[in-house]
Amino acid sequence: MSARFAIGWLLIMMLINDKATATTDSDFLYGTFPKGFMWGASVSAGQGEGAWNEDGRGPSIWDAFSQIPGNIVDGSTPSIACDQYHHWQEDIKLAKNLGLSHYRFSISWSRVMSDGTLDTINELGLQYYDKLINGLLKAGIQPMVTLHHDDLPNALQEKYGGWLSRQIIPLYADYARLMFQRFGDRVKWWSTINEINIFAQYAYGIYGSAAPGILTWPDTASYNVTQISLLAHAAAYHVYDNEFRSKQKGKIGITIEMDWIEPADPTNQDDQEAAERQRQLFVGLIAHPIFSQQGDWPEVMKRVVAEKSAEQGYPASRLPAFTDEEIASLRGSADYFSLNQYSTEVYKYQQQPLTPVLYLNDVDAVEVAGNPNWPQSGAGWLVGVPWGMRKVLNWIKDQYNNPEVIITENGYSELNPPQIHDEARISWLTDYIDNVLKAIVIDGCNVKAYTIWSFMDDFEWSGGYTQCFGLINVNFTDPARKRTPKDSYYWYKQLIKDNGFPEEP
Numbered sequence: 072m073s074a075r076f077a078i079g080w081l082l083i084m085m086l087i088n089d090k091a092t093a094t095t096d097s098d099f100l101y102g103t104f105p106k107g108f109m110w111g112a113s114v115s116a117g118q119g120e121g122a123w124n125e126d127g128r129g130p131s132i133w134d135a136f137s138q139i140p141g142n143i144v145d146g147s148t149p150s151i152a153c154d155q156y157h158h159w160q161e162d163i164k165l166a167k168n169l170g171l172s173h174y175r176f177s178i179s180w181s182r183v184m185s186d187g188t189l190d191t192i193n194e195l196g197l198q199y200y201d202k203l204i205n206g207l208l209k210a211g212i213q214p215m216v217t218l219h220h221d222d223l224p225n226a227l228q229e230k231y232g233g234w235l236s237r238q239i240i241p242l243y244a245d246y247a248r249l250m251f252q253r254f255g256d257r258v259k260w261w262s263t264i265n266e267i268n269i270f271a272q273y274a275y276g277i278y279g280s281a282a283p284g285i286l287t288w289p290d291t292a293s294y295n296v297t298q299i300s301l302l303a304h305a306a307a308y309h310v311y312d313n314e315f316r317s318k319q320k321g322k323i324g325i326t327i328e329m330d331w332i333e334p335a336d337p338t339n340q341d342d343q344e345a346a347e348r349q350r351q352l353f354v355g356l357i358a359h360p361i362f363s364q365q366g367d368w369p370e371v372m373k374r375v376v377a378e379k380s381a382e383q384g385y386p387a388s389r390l391p392a393f394t395d396e397e398i399a400s401l402r403g404s405a406d407y408f409s410l411n412q413y414s415t416e417v418y419k420y421q422q423q424p425l426t427p428v429l430y431l432n433d434v435d436a437v438e439v440a441g442n443p444n445w446p447q448s449g450a451g452w453l454v455g456v457p458w459g460m461r462k463v464l465n466w467i468k469d470q471y472n473n474p475e476v477i478i479t480e481n482g483y484s485e486l487n488p489p490q491i492h493d494e495a496r497i498s499w500l501t502d503y504i505d506n507v508l509k510a511i512v513i514d515g516c517n518v519k520a521y522t523i524w525s526f527m528d529d530f531e532w533s534g535g536y537t538q539c540f541g542l543i544n545v546n547f548t549d550p551a552r553k554r555t556p557k558d559s560y561y562w563y564k565q566l567i568k569d570n571g572f573p574e575e576p
Contacts, residue, residue, distance in 0.1 A: 099502075099505055099572075100505055100509050100512065100513070101574045102508060102571060102574070103570045103573055104508060104511065104570050105511065108520065109173050109519060110170070110171060110520070110522075110563075110566075111172060111174060111215065111520060111521070112174060112522060112524075113175040113176070113479060113523065113525055113526060114155065114174075114177075115176065115177040115221070115222075115265070115529075116176065116179035117131055117133050117177070117221055117222030117530070118149060118152060118525075118531065119152050119527070120152060120153070120154075120155045121151040121152040121153065121155065122151075122154065123148075123151075124150075125156065127182075127185055127193040127195050128179065128185060128193065129181040129191070129224055129225065130224075131179065131181050131222035131223060132221075132222065132223045132225050132228050132233065133221065133222050133282045133532070134149065134150070134225060135228075135282070136281075136283060142282075142284065142533065143534075143535045144533060144534050144535050144537050145534075145535035147530065147536050148530075151552075152530045153527055153529050158552060158554075159199075159206065162526070162554075163203075165526075165543060165560075166207070166212055166526065167210040168564070169542075169560065170567040171567070172213060172520075173212060173520065173522070174207055175215040175216075175479055176217070177216070177217035177219070177222075178200055178216060178217070179196070179222055180224050181223075181224035182196035183196040183197050183200070184249070185224070187223070187224035187226055187227040187242060187246065188226075189249070192249065200253075200254060204254055205257070208257060214258050214260070215258075215260040215262070215522075216250070216258050216260065216261055216262070217262045217263075217264075217265050217326065218250060218261065218262065219265060220265040221265060221266070221282070221532070222282075223282075223283075228283050233283055233285075234271075234300050234303075235275060235285070235292060235295060235296060236299070237299055239303060240299065240302050241306070244307055247306075247310050248310050251310065251319070255319040255321060256319060259321040259322065260321065260322055261321060261323040261324070262324050262409045262479065263303075263304040263308065264303065264304050266326060266327065266411060267300040267301065267325075267357050268328055268354060268357050269281075269328050270296070271292075271297045271300065272293045272430075274296075277293075277429055277430075277431070280533050281533060289427060289429070290427075290428060291389050291430075294376075294430055297356055297357065301360055301361075301401060302397060302400075302401070305400045309404070322406040322407055323405070325357070325404075325409060326411060326479055326480075327354060327408070329353070329354045329412055329463050330353075330412070330413060330415060330416050330459070330463075331412075331459030332347075332349045332415075332416055332417075333416070333459070333462075334418065334419065335417050335418065335419035335439050339419075339420075341420035342420050345419060345420035345435060346418045346436065347371075348375065348434035348436055349434055351369040351372050351434070352372060352431075355368075355369040355470075356369065356372060358467075358471065359470075360393070360398070360401040361402065361404050362408065362471035362472075363471060364472070366401060366402035367398050373388070373390060375434060376389055376430075377390070379425065379432070383426070406475070407474065407477050407519070408471070408474045408476045408477070410463070410464075410477065410478050410479060411479055411480035411481070412459075412460050412478065413453055414452060414453050414456065414459065415441065415445075415454065415456035415459035416438055417438065417439050417440070417441045418436040418437060418438055419436070419437060419439050420435060421435060421437040422435050423435050423437070441454060441456075446495075446499065448483055448485065449537075449538055450484040450538055453483070455499050455502070457502035457505070457506045460503050460507060460510070461506040464476065464507070464514070464516040465510060465516060468516045474517060475517050476516065476517060476518045476519065477522070478507065480524035481500070482524035482525060482540045483495070483496040483499040483500060484539065485538075485539050486537060486538070486539070487528075487536055487537050487539050489541070489557070490557070491558065493557045493558055494558065496557070496559045497558065500523070500563075504521060504566070505572065508571060523542060524540055525540045525541050525542075526541060526542060527542065527543035528540065528541035528543065528544055528545045528547075542556065543555065
């Protein structure tokens with residue numbers, strides 16, 4: 072431990088030293104995580120790799136989207152980003168020094184298949200991931216691989232309409248099969264698709280603020296994209312389950328983002344029900360078909376969308392139905408629940424107009440201002456509500472019979488330029504991680520891993536380089552992309568070594 076970090080750690084312990092054994096949400100729980108608990112950090116190809124047109128890589132939808140003026144806050148692109156394509160060896164050294172048990176990254180579909188099809192398999196792209204995976208394993212770190220983390224090959228968007236077309240399902244299955252064939256002997260943790268519930272509304276719905284930026288009016292696309300993406304996930308899952316699992320013995324899941332939805336008035340039944348409908352709209356649509364015993368969409372969503380659609384004069388529900396075969400294919404198609412959790416939102420009941428047709432109106436819930444005392448981050452959408460993490464984990468436990476949960480993202484953002492002495496991040500993450508500990512020790516939630524977003528500062532999608540989530544600062548004005556670990560990097564290293572928050576002697 073460096074002298075600088077020793078001082079920083081002492082300051083943080085002083086901040087939390089007055090917290091005793093947890094009895095309320097605000098109390099701090101000292102203790103360690105279960106033996107074998109996994110600690111990791113996340114990156115993604117589209118946000119960190121760069122080298123967007125090198126060695127046979129084709130453009131992704133974010134390469135195309137970022138070229139359109141006004142789409143990215145600071146006018147930047149991910150063309151170079153962290154340049155991890157050329158700095159992967161340095162990054163593995165930093166990950167090893169951190170003591171990570173796993174390193175979550177994604178594969179760029181267009182780097183290994185430039186147009187997204189088997190006609191354009193790119194050996195140089197495959198070799199890059201071979202080197203990255205082998206390097207991680209040599210360093211004693213398990214690779215945790217996401218097959219699709221938002222950066223769809225642009226050729227598939229232009230030719231088929233991306234996730235709006237069912238034609239993408241067999242193409243995605245082909246891609247997944249190739250990845251399992253090439254890397255499955257070494258990769259034991261897979262996730263099919265990252266955050267369908269985010270890109271379904273922000274990329275193809277009413278916002279158009281994420282690539283490919285397909286605005287739809289009326290908004291029927293969000294439901295259609297959700298269904299098609301889920302079926303692609305199921306196709307990839309069954310490719311692995313039928314063709315590779317018996318020999319490779321890995322696990323495969325799907326990554327779902329869940330902010331906690333708190334009712335504006337917890338004593339008001341209308342607000343409670345509105346908040347739960349919002350949870351089912353945002354999370355249940357993805358998780359229920361996979362993790363519930365019944366399968367299919369949540370019953371409340373089938374009912375409310377059918378009722379609204381009928382009132383709007385549609386001949387059938389705007390929520391597309393699954394066939395019996397599709398329901399069976401989706402049910403149980405994940406070995407674990409991959410969770411991204413960041414913030415908390417507050418909703419109250421309010422009947423929404425029938426027009427314009429927005430899927431967000433279907434559940435008659437409206438977001439209202441949260442507690443003004445909740446800590447703010449550099450991102451307007453991200454407020455610090457650590458107990459929201461615990462509530463999310465308990466909701467998953469109660470809804471889906473306590474599945475194995477791998478937390479694949481949780482983090483804190485600050486505006487660029489970031490602070491190397493980032494005490495705010497340390498305090499924020501300390502409280503979030505402690506709520507994970509409470510969920511495990513007090514509530515019995517089946518959480519097996521925690522993964523910070525992000526390993527290093529990167530291209531934060533439409534936010535460009537204005538938002539910094541990393542444990543490691545990347546100097547984006549330096550052609551060499553110099554990496555500088557922040558204080559939170561050393562704090563996390565100690566936390567991993569301690570496996571939590573052991574009691575002071």
